[in-house]
Amino acid sequence: MIVGQSWTVDKLKAKCGELGLKKTGKKQDLIDRINTHVMSVNTEPCTSSIDDLTAGLQNVRLKKSWENMTVSELKTELDTFRLPTNGCKEDLLKRLQSYFYPKDDFDLRKLNKDRIKVLFVAEKPSMAKELARTLAPRSYYRDKSENSRKINETSKKTGDSIVILEFSSYFKGLPADFVVTSTFGHIFNEEFQGQHGGRKEEIQELFERKVISVPNTGFLEKKLGEVSRGCDVVVLWLDCDLEGEAICYEVLECIKDSINTPPTGDIMDVVFRAKFSAAEDAPKAINNLIKPNFLQNLANIAKHDLDLRIGVVFSRFQTAVLRSQLRNLDIPHVSFGPCQTPCLAFCVERYHKTINYKAVVKYQVVVDLSLNGKKIKVTSRGFETRGEAEKIANSLQNQKNCKIVSVKRTDFSKDPPAGLNTIHLLQECSKIHGFSPDETMNVAERLYSTGLISYPRTETTRYPEDLRASERVLAIKENIGLADESMDWENYVTSEKVVERGIDVGDHQPILPTTVIHKRSTYMNERQTKVYDLISRHFLASFLGPHKYHILDVVFDLGNELTFNRKIQIIDDEGFTSLLPWEKVETTDGGDFGKEGSLPNVVSIKIKEDRSQPPSLITESELIGLMEKHRIGTDGSIPGHIGNILKRKYVTLEKESRCLKPTELGLQLYNAYHQCVPELLNPTLRATVEALLMEIANGKRDFEEVRRYILDQFKLQYKNFVENFEKFAPDFKDCFELKDACYVTRKEDRVFAKPHQPRNRMMYQSRDSNQNPLMLEEKKSTSKKRTHDHDPDFRYMNPAVPAKRREKR
Numbered sequence: 001m002i003v004g005q006s007w008t009v010d011k012l013k014a015k016c017g018e019l020g021l022k023k024t025g026k027k028q029d030l031i032d033r034i035n036t037h038v039m040s041v042n043t044e045p046c047t048s049s050i051d052d053l054t055a056g057l058q059n060v061r062l063k064k065s066w067e068n069m070t071v072s073e074l075k076t077e078l079d080t081f082r083l084p085t086n087g088c089k090e091d092l093l094k095r096l097q098s099y100f101y102p103k104d105d106f107d108l109r110k111l112n113k114d115r116i117k118v119l120f121v122a123e124k125p126s127m128a129k130e131l132a133r134t135l136a137p138r139s140y141y142r143d144k145s146e147n148s149r150k151i152n153e154t155s156k157k158t159g160d161s162i163v164i165l166e167f168s169s170y171f172k173g174l175p176a177d178f179v180v181t182s183t184f185g186h187i188f189n190e191e192f193q194g195q196h197g198g199r200k201e202e203i204q205e206l207f208e209r210k211v212i213s214v215p216n217t218g219f220l221e222k223k224l225g226e227v228s229r230g231c232d233v234v235v236l237w238l239d240c241d242l243e244g245e246a247i248c249y250e251v252l253e254c255i256k257d258s259i260n261t262p263p264t265g266d267i268m269d270v271v272f273r274a275k276f277s278a279a280e281d282a283p284k285a286i287n288n289l290i291k292p293n294f295l296q297n298l299a300n301i302a303k304h305d306l307d308l309r310i311g312v313v314f315s316r317f318q319t320a321v322l323r324s325q326l327r328n329l330d331i332p333h334v335s336f337g338p339c340q341t342p343c344l345a346f347c348v349e350r351y352h353k354t355i356n357y358k359a360v361v362k363y364q365v366v367v368d369l370s371l372n373g374k375k376i377k378v379t380s381r382g383f384e385t386r387g388e389a390e391k392i393a394n395s396l397q398n399q400k401n402c403k404i405v406s407v408k409r410t411d412f413s414k415d416p417p418a419g420l421n422t423i424h425l426l427q428e429c430s431k432i433h434g435f436s437p438d439e440t441m442n443v444a445e446r447l448y449s450t451g452l453i454s455y456p457r458t459e460t461t462r463y464p465e466d467l468r469a470s471e472r473v474l475a476i477k478e479n480i481g482l483a484d485e486s487m488d489w490e491n492y493v494t495s496e497k498v499v500e501r502g503i504d505v506g507d508h509q510p511i512l513p514t515t516v517i518h519k520r521s522t523y524m525n526e527r528q529t530k531v532y533d534l535i536s537r538h539f540l541a542s543f544l545g546p547h548k549y550h551i552l553d554v555v556f557d558l559g560n561e562l563t564f565n566r567k568i569q570i571i572d573d574e575g576f577t578s579l580l581p582w583e584k585v586e587t588t589d590g591g592d593f594g595k596e597g598s599l600p601n602v603v604s605i606k607i608k609e610d611r612s613q614p615p616s617l618i619t620e621s622e623l624i625g626l627m628e629k630h631r632i633g634t635d636g637s638i639p640g641h642i643g644n645i646l647k648r649k650y651v652t653l654e655k656e657s658r659c660l661k662p663t664e665l666g667l668q669l670y671n672a673y674h675q676c677v678p679e680l681l682n683p684t685l686r687a688t689v690e691a692l693l694m695e696i697a698n699g700k701r702d703f704e705e706v707r708r709y710i711l712d713q714f715k716l717q718y719k720n721f722v723e724n725f726e727k728f729a730p731d732f733k734d735c736f737e738l739k740d741a742c743y744v745t746r747k748e749d750r751v752f753a754k755p756h757q758p759r760n761r762m763m764y765q766s767r768d769s770n771q772n773p774l775m776l777e778e779k780k781s782t783s784k785k786r787t788h789d790h791d792p793d794f795r796y797m798n799p800a801v802p803a804k805r806r807e808k809r
Helices: 009-019 027-041 054-063 071-080 089-100 125-135 200-207 218-228 242-255 279-285 294-325 340-355 386-395 422-433 437-449 469-479 526-541 620-629 638-647 664-676 683-697 703-732 773-780 792-796 803-808
Strands: 116-122 165-171 174-182 188-192 211-215 233-237 271-273 361-371 374-379 403-414 547-557 563-573 601-611 651-654 659-662
Touching: 009 027, 071 089, 089 294, 116 125, 116 218, 125 165, 125 174, 125 233, 125 279, 125 437, 174 218, 188 294, 200 294, 200 703, 211 218, 211 294, 218 242, 233 242, 242 294, 294 683, 294 703, 340 620, 340 638, 340 659, 340 664, 340 683, 361 386, 374 563, 386 601, 422 437, 422 526, 422 620, 422 638, 437 526, 437 638, 469 526, 620 638, 638 651, 659 664, 664 703, 683 703
Parallel strands: 116 174, 116 233, 233 271
Antiparallel strands: 165 174, 188 211, 361 374, 361 601, 403 547, 547 563, 651 659
């Protein structure tokens, strides 16, 4: 096993003694000595440490016997899985076998090379650099990138270079030259094949139209092919989730013709997948490499395929109906999404509860008491009418004092938190710092890619056994120090014993600060510091004691068989809330007011009207919790769904309270969906879809069977939508602005136009358009994108016009 900086000097010297190596030298010398020895003698292929999925895979294989299929059937099968269909039957069978059941017993010595060339591919440039720094001997690597200073996470939009880092070491016991590079996320995007119109029947046809993958940027596909040329082995260091697994196969698509083919003729023999949660886990991960999981890739393909078809079809139809019936209004693309729709429903339903709330009025008798110079208020139960409360108050007018007849104490304890998962991080950042879910994830991903925290997309809250807590505490102290606190650093983590709290769902460890101490080159900005601070506080707090408090239930006897109760809440021990102050319970005054038998004086008696308050609008934090509870989206996609309803102006965000308020457009969409397709607002529908997709990933259900089943369910809903939505179009008249006077009617506005209506008619056009300054301005700006083109789905809104003509317009 490769060792790293986490080992103490004494442990390293002991290991050297076991291996018969010298025990002298600095810590890094000992690490290099052990790693070199282990790599030189370990020529056995590494085995996977994850559960064997063979049983699940067999469920798929038993349904379809590929050997008994004809060549035509095999090509159809491969096309369904988005795999190449060229070759004879033997080639097709080998391709299916290679992707579904890759072999992990290939001996790299069969490559017959003195030095092999290994390609590492990370998901982001910053992660590629962290991997090179972690795995290169003495953290030394050569930067061969073009314009390396300009390469960042947004280079895919602005540049034409990728990161290229090189170092030399050993791989599976063989001397190796390593090349480390990265993608910028997904390399390909899905879109419909061919041209497609905008009429009703043409829109519905998109449910069955073939979907193809096209490169997001031409340069990345080309650069990956160039960098991989001549490589013998590929190790994929993509994020360990469904999206990361899909990117693995996108990378393979780019490099399959460039890397050296092994003697077996199957490139999957030399392709490996690293499972890790942070860059510091790389030494362990490289000794436990596995194969890419094609079933997880299929689950991701099914998800993207369904979201594209359902989203585009519903969006295009409702937008076309609105534009055809409200022709004088400037209507942008009105988007529908299988996840954003129930997300909108949560916001609207809470809004309806708030505005339709009927306050309940109660009347209470409030008595001011004093004892030994201390004052306290006690309040009666609520009365339905003011007269009842006044009757009680009048009966107490001559009362000079009362008696404390009982004081009952109840103790409470609030346990320290378990590990931090993605949902909790999003909620805390929204409540405490006012960060949107998108902002939080962007910052967390930056911290992850620079090696400061573990992978930020996880549902697990149970700490791993090899936590190395003391090293993490040291890194926190050096990185930010939580300088505003008086910290007893030595006593925060007294032992390496893992706290037995939380659950392990089998994905990643909780979000943790790593053992990495950052340098000036990775200096954190204000937002990154706040998120890192929150993650660090949560980690340290989990090792502190519980938060203890008690409640005193005090009963006051005011005579005439009248008793008033007062609950007093007092903190006994702050415990973990010393680091998480927002978790403290609220305290109330009066804890030392008096003991049982005391006789407080009555100072005043008055009547108070108590009016119940409506529920507040839903907050970001509450919405995140509801989406997790109902399994709408994943921990990685929830920020995007909330961001969509904000971007598309279905809701607005009140920045101070972080509450989401539906706009008129959001309210009208909800009403139309509620009347036409109420099932689409039901949160359990998306939860069912997500569960079925995971069964593809786990090998329990067939890819095409699940995809077809879900698609057919939405096609039935679409039929109801088409039959009923048009009658709700007039209700949207207050949701959009009027068109400009010189607005030119476009083809997508006429998809439902009656045959006798004139085509290509300019509205309010002057007799001489060349003399109309508005028209001149229109002509000058024809090279710019239209205001509706900002939405990624808009390219499907204007399909009747060929792509080249749309660009010219």
